[in-house]
Amino acid sequence: METQKYTYDYPRPAVTTDCVVFGFDGRDLKVLLIERGLEPYKGAWAFPGGFLNMDETAEQGALRELKEETGLDLRYIKQVGAFSDVDRDPRTRVITIAFYALAKKAEVQGGDDAAKAQWFALNEVPRLAFDHDYILRKTMQKLREDIHFEPIGFGLLDKEFTIPELQRLYEAILGVHFDRRNFYKKMLQTGILDEVDDDDRPAFFGEHHEMRSMDIGALFGGLAKEAHPSYSARPDDDSRRKKGTRFSFNKKRYDEFKEDNNFKLEF
């Protein structure tokens, strides 16, 4: 395979995928970056991504590269678009198809499998390799637009969350401040949130509950890392407190709500 060559009648650009992964730690919106180990831009930070295989769609390629480079095994990504400036890669003509993905809080905290992958708060992102600064700006624009139409907030929070957490997330994405009372009212009016009964909470959320295995499966399916303190990376991450009424996202009601409101969740 190493010496095998591929020949075409006309020149073809190389095609790569890049994946802008967003995360939220309860305070800041973050993006996941990889430190490049090879030229060009060796040592610079860039989005996870790489060359597309011939037997996979761009979506599949982006998810594969994401897993290979960061260990994150996500299911949903959304295309931002193709970036095709002629000189965007100094090696050869490269067109990249960019996506964004949403990682839940537990995944943000636990996802340091890949040594060189690191989360950066949005206002602390360094100068990036290639045209990734530009891609990030475009992706942020799209995220801010999409949040009105898609359940992005819920993709970035764990299965259970409080209304203030959700509000902080909206504020971090949109860069605005909402009145707390109005935010509560609007969110609860939509009917897309189910209040989680306090008694159903697993033990480590309170002080004297018995841990039942059903709880773990139901509440944390795939996200059990959240429960283990050793994954808590930073002081402001100690969210295993009892404080706050917890809610979960009701997808069925969300879909109904969107149909009734021209697919728009206004904020």
Next chain:
Amino acid sequence: METQKYTYDYPRPAVTTDCVVFGFDGRDLKVLLIERGLEPYKGAWAFPGGFLNMDETAEQGALRELKEETGLDLRYIKQVGAFSDVDRDPRTRVITIAFYALAKKAEVQGGDDAAKAQWFALNEVPRLAFDHDYILRKTMQKLREDIHFEPIGFGLLDKEFTIPELQRLYEAILGVHFDRRNFYKKMLQTGILDEVDDDDRPAFFGEHHEMRSMDIGALFGGLAKEAHPSYSARPDDDSRRKKGTRFSFNKKRYDEFKEDNNFKLEF
């Protein structure tokens, strides 16, 4: 060049562009299609487009192909996204970057330079080649979203238009009906429309005006075909009537308005 080959260490997909051109004849939203002269899908209709050159961005390639295949010389296109299904082209792996463009009414009527290019009303579009049916659906979705944020209406109408024309366009794109009085009010309130003084109209709009060359330049820059009846293709296109107060689009006010309203023109 014919026998020259291009060789790479890794396989590369071919990259094409496709351009979904929308037009509006005063009643129906239309798209511009090309009848394919070669296999695959010979005889089927498809969007204008073709292979990307190595020294042009996708945008440039799409505009070039559009001009080559239809004679339309447009300036603004907007990317819809990359379509990368593995088997979307039976010949080889082809990724296409799709765009949409807006043609003004005059261009719709005059644009039959290319023998095989033809306008189709949206509900009369035949089964298309490749995955172009899917691309069309996605592009329509994007158009309907974008119309809230971008001056799409004004890109599809001639320099001067009436409020009812604008309303019919919005209704054609969004598939809804607006109350005439509310539409007037809202459009005029925004301040983004300038009323065109009746006296400034070129002679062929009224009965007894003198034609002054300034009028032509100012009102029809690049769109003079509008004035020539022989380009009028259909009965419902005879818009050189006196009826209706004519307005033009004030880009400066539009930009100001958007800033004041979170970049949104709600309808």
Next chain:
DNA sequence: GCAAAAGTGTTTCGTTTACACCCATGC
């Protein structure tokens, strides 16, 4: 002169915004 489309204001209703106090928790 008749039919079709253009043009215009007001009222009602629903949504958004602004705003203040009490309660629970963590230190």
Next chain:
DNA sequence: GCATGGGTGTAAACGAAACACTTTTGC
């Protein structure tokens, strides 16, 4: 017990929606 953040209702202002008649144009 003090500071921080969670939780709740009401009134005013604004924007959206509903609605009918007169005028102009084209035939």
